[in-house]
Amino acid sequence: MSSSNSDSSPRSSVLQKNIESPKTPGEKFFPPFEVTKELEAEAEKRIAQYPADQKRSAVLPLLHEVQHRHGFISPESIEWVASKLGIAPIKVVEVVTFYPGFRQKAPGKLHFRVCRTLSCAMGGSYELMDQLCELAKIDRSGASHGDAISVSPCGKYSVEFAECLASCGTAPVCLVNDDFHEGVTADKAADLIRQYEG
Amino acid sequence: MSNITYLPGKEPHEKEHRLIFKNIDRQGWNPTITPYLEEGGYEMLKKALKMDPKAIIEEVKTSGLRGRGGAGFPTGIKWGFIPPNNTKPVYLICNCDESEPGTFKDRYIVHQDPHQLIEGMIISAFAVGAHTAYIYIREEFPEAARILEREIAAARDKGFLGRNILGSGFDLEIHVHRGAAAYICGEETGLIESLEGKRPYPRIKPPYFPAAMGLYMSPTIVNNVESLCHVVHILRMGGAEYLKLGTPRNSGTRIVCVSGDVQKPGYYEIEVGKVTFEELLFDMCGGPKEGRKLKAVIPGGSSSKILRCDETFKIGRGDDAKDLTFWQLPLDFDTLAAAGSMAGSGGVIVMDDSRRMSWVLNNITHFYAHESCGQCTPCREGSTWMKKVSDRIEEGKATPDDVKTLEEIAYQIDGKTVCAFGEASAWPVEAMIDKYRDELLAETSADNDYKSSERLEQEKFLAAVR
Numbered sequence: 001m002s003s004s005n006s007d008s009s010p011r012s013s014v015l016q017k018n019i020e021s022p023k024t025p026g027e028k029f030f031p032p033f034e035v036t037k038e039l040e041a042e043a044e045k046r047i048a049q050y051p052a053d054q055k056r057s058a059v060l061p062l063l064h065e066v067q068h069r070h071g072f073i074s075p076e077s078i079e080w081v082a083s084k085l086g087i088a089p090i091k092v093v094e095v096v097t098f099y100p101g102f103r104q105k106a107p108g109k110l111h112f113r114v115c116r117t118l119s120c121a122m123g124g125s126y127e128l129m130d131q132l133c134e135l136a137k138i139d140r141s142g143a144s145h146g147d148a149i150s151v152s153p154c155g156k157y158s159v160e161f162a163e164c165l166a167s168c169g170t171a172p173v174c175l176v177n178d179d180f181h182e183g184v185t186a187d188k189a190a191d192l193i194r195q196y197e198g
Numbered sequence: 199m200s201n202i203t204y205l206p207g208k209e210p211h212e213k214e215h216r217l218i219f220k221n222i223d224r225q226g227w228n229p230t231i232t233p234y235l236e237e238g239g240y241e242m243l244k245k246a247l248k249m250d251p252k253a254i255i256e257e258v259k260t261s262g263l264r265g266r267g268g269a270g271f272p273t274g275i276k277w278g279f280i281p282p283n284n285t286k287p288v289y290l291i292c293n294c295d296e297s298e299p300g301t302f303k304d305r306y307i308v309h310q311d312p313h314q315l316i317e318g319m320i321i322s323a324f325a326v327g328a329h330t331a332y333i334y335i336r337e338e339f340p341e342a343a344r345i346l347e348r349e350i351a352a353a354r355d356k357g358f359l360g361r362n363i364l365g366s367g368f369d370l371e372i373h374v375h376r377g378a379a380a381y382i383c384g385e386e387t388g389l390i391e392s393l394e395g396k397r398p399y400p401r402i403k404p405p406y407f408p409a410a411m412g413l414y415m416s417p418t419i420v421n422n423v424e425s426l427c428h429v430v431h432i433l434r435m436g437g438a439e440y441l442k443l444g445t446p447r448n449s450g451t452r453i454v455c456v457s458g459d460v461q462k463p464g465y466y467e468i469e470v471g472k473v474t475f476e477e478l479l480f481d482m483c484g485g486p487k488e489g490r491k492l493k494a495v496i497p498g499g500s501s502s503k504i505l506r507c508d509e510t511f512k513i514g515r516g517d518d519a520k521d522l523t524f525w526q527l528p529l530d531f532d533t534l535a536a537a538g539s540m541a542g543s544g545g546v547i548v549m550d551d552s553r554r555m556s557w558v559l560n561n562i563t564h565f566y567a568h569e570s571c572g573q574c575t576p577c578r579e580g581s582t583w584m585k586k587v588s589d590r591i592e593e594g595k596a597t598p599d600d601v602k603t604l605e606e607i608a609y610q611i612d613g614k615t616v617c618a619f620g621e622a623s624a625w626p627v628e629a630m631i632d633k634y635r636d637e638l639l640a641e642t643s644a645d646n647d648y649k650s651s652e653r654l655e656q657e658k659f660l661a662a663v664r
Binding site: 049050051054056057058059060061063064085087091094095098099100101102113116117118119121122145162163164165166167168169170171175178180 | 296304330375392393397458459553561564
């Protein structure tokens with residue numbers, strides 16, 4: 001075995017890439033994953049919403065609980081969700097890797113999701129994104145379909161393009177964490193960020 | 199009925215008919231159960247529980263209600279598809295995944311008037327025999343998910359949900375299930391797969407019609423938010439009265455969402471077929487922006503085929519055939535289908551003469567390439583390929599042949615996939631090239647010699663083996 005290459009076989013490194021959470025500057029704003037009594041209680045509540053023999057249905061609600069508390073889905077949380085639902089971890093991985101709504105790396109403390117679809121693009125959402133990146137000092141050039149989130153070096157801000165957020169009449173729109181903002185043209189970007197400072 | 203006033207600047211236009219959106223932007227209204235009850239809310243539930251469920255299905259059939267999610271399939275007929283000798287549990291699912299670009303109506307119902315939806319769901323569940331119902335709500339509506347859960351609990355407290363509702367013997371629980379930002383979960387079988395905890399790969403129909411084999415392979419009715427709200431009003435008016443609204447075979451009201459290059463974008467609830475594009479875009483939306491002319495309109499969400507504002511359409515057959523200009527087209531399901539497009543989800547996207555169609559098309563192909571679930575080869579490969587070709591057309595790097603290639607790719611997807619996403623991704627491309635071929639070709643050049651990364655790899659390989 002080559003001594004300089006400490007990676008495992010090609011097959012396991014592909015799986016590894018699908019599970020691991022790359023480090024980001026935003027990590028410090030989120031508590032590390034931990035199985036608490038509150039999390040367990042919430043999980044039980046969600047599992048009870050589905051027939052007793054269909055616990056797998058609770059995979060999305062449980063992942064949302066994890067992401068809400070810890071900012072993103074880590075390998076440890078994947079294993080916990082799988083064991084809680086009695087399913088193989090790969091069944092959780094296939095869901096986490098498919099849905100854009102689940103993040104596998106920490107976003108910034110403030111995560112901006114700007115709509116890029118037709119009406120918002122016509123309304124200036126790309127200009128809004130450029131302005132947000134400039135103000136927050138974010139370099140978005142590395143973003144791709146599989147790695148859509150770009151985080152600022154300080155970790156306070158992150159951006160992502162979202163697809164149609166269903167508010168085309170008040171374009172351009174964006175979500176800041178769970179808050180929805182309408183009519184946010186590029187000239188309003190500074191005010192938008194300022195709302196959340198201090 | 200108390201006097202209704204609306205927030206300043208949000209008053210409905212006189213050509214609107216506010217049925218579903220009666221309480222949206224209303225002064226003094228809030229999403230709790232209190233104002234809803236004060237207005238006679240849940241009286242229709244009480245009426246429904248005293249009826250034979252089959253009679254309720256008949257009322258909905260009589261009403262002619264067509265699904266408001268995009269397909270326009272008659273709701274009463276869908277409900278009737280549950281197998282007569284069924285012994286499995288029946289499920290009702292409210293499709294609140296509203297993700298069709300250009301559409302923004304369900305958002306307001308779930309944020310501002312959730313009890314209309316809840317009452318509609320309880321009546322519908324009673325009619326189809328469901329004792330468990332789910333609201334599948336898109337992830338990007340986090341506040342609405344909280345509102346719905348809170349208001350479902352409030353309805354439960356009043357005895358409208360739970361066991362033996364209002365002493366009728368009917369049990370029902372409604373649960374909220376949040377999605378995770380995937381457009382394909384708006385497809386009813388994709389939604390069902392997602393609810394089952396899997397990747398939302400749609401199922402092929404036949405045989406997987408949800409009414410026969412749906413959630414957990416049990417009979418399942420999936421209806422759009424707005425459709426379920428209409429059920430309350432059908433109970434109140436009776437199916438025959440409801441049928442008088444709108445136009446023949448296109449009954450009732452629907453919420454039309456206008457966005458893009460108009461003075462007053464927004465939502466407008468109209469009687470189906472009673473408003474033309476001219477009335478909608480000029481009278482109600484104030485026409486184009488200063489100094490601009492309207493160029494093209496996508497009438498039913500981005501999946502529908504684009505219409506040119508200067509086009510004339512032959513509508514009808516034989517003695518009924520007539521030529522209608524774009525402006526004269528009434529907004530209804532059948533006329534827009536006859537015009538070669540569709541009413542779809544009611545998302546009207548307007549483009550003026552400042553827009554380059556190559557840019558518009560490119561924005562749309564990016565959407566479908568992103569949202570393709572990847573299950574079917576024509577769509578998975580084709581949607582990404584269409585994005586790449588439309589990229590180079592928009593960037594001015596394409597040859598004239600590229601427009602032909604793009605068109606061919608679209609036709610290779612259309613009709614060849616497990617679900618209608620294939621058509622949804624192909625139709626915008628087919629229509630844009632059909633209607634604006636010259637404009638797209640004008641941005642190409644035979645002198646362009648674009649080499650994709652795949653072509654460069656291929657040439658490197660061929661050079662190496664020679």
